[in-house]
Amino acid sequence: MGEFLGDRRDVAAGNSIRWRKRVCLSMEPPAPLPSRSRSGRPLTPGELTLVREARVGRLATVDAQSRPMVVPVCFAVVGEETPAIVSVLDEKPKRVGDERLGRVRNIRSNPAVCLVVDRYDEDWTRLAFVQVRGEARLLEPGAAGHPEAVAALREKYPQYRDMAIEDRLVIAIERLTAFSWRGDGTRFG
Numbered sequence: 001m002g003e004f005l006g007d008r009r010d011v012a013a014g015n016s017i018r019w020r021k022r023v024c025l026s027m028e029p030p031a032p033l034p035s036r037s038r039s040g041r042p043l044t045p046g047e048l049t050l051v052r053e054a055r056v057g058r059l060a061t062v063d064a065q066s067r068p069m070v071v072p073v074c075f076a077v078v079g080e081e082t083p084a085i086v087s088v089l090d091e092k093p094k095r096v097g098d099e100r101l102g103r104v105r106n107i108r109s110n111p112a113v114c115l116v117v118d119r120y121d122e123d124w125t126r127l128a129f130v131q132v133r134g135e136a137r138l139l140e141p142g143a144a145g146h147p148e149a150v151a152a153l154r155e156k157y158p159q160y161r162d163m164a165i166e167d168r169l170v171i172a173i174e175r176l177t178a179f180s181w182r183g184d185g186t187r188f189g
Contacts, residue, residue, distance in 0.1 A: 040177030046188030054117035061106035086149035127183030
């Protein structure tokens, strides 16, 4: 920011506008955005079916400066009465180590996440999506819930049977709420 040196006559005359910067001796980081209450409601059986059957989802996280990031992820649903969504930091090539991945850093600073799964069809009455919000945590190998997550992921994705995902971090998304839409105008049951 700075101090404006000029007036409307300068602008109208096409003169350049001059700014004088004021030096701020103590720069404070911007205040965080106000927190919003979790929106949504528990997943319906129909929404849960679409989520379970989806092969890929888009995981959205937010960094410490409130900048969003979205990455495609493979995932599975574990649990019946209180479902959770799990995704592993697998052996596919990555440019940085697991701890330096944006999604890991973001979850460590802000566990609120969103996962979107969708169904696309050229018949747009068959379009659908489910947006699942929840709180993520990182499960170290051997932690409670880690073996069940690995088993569910290997059952859903045969590719994981040849990877040592039991030695990798798992993202577990819990306290799920949902928002959904269908192209035919009906609600998920």
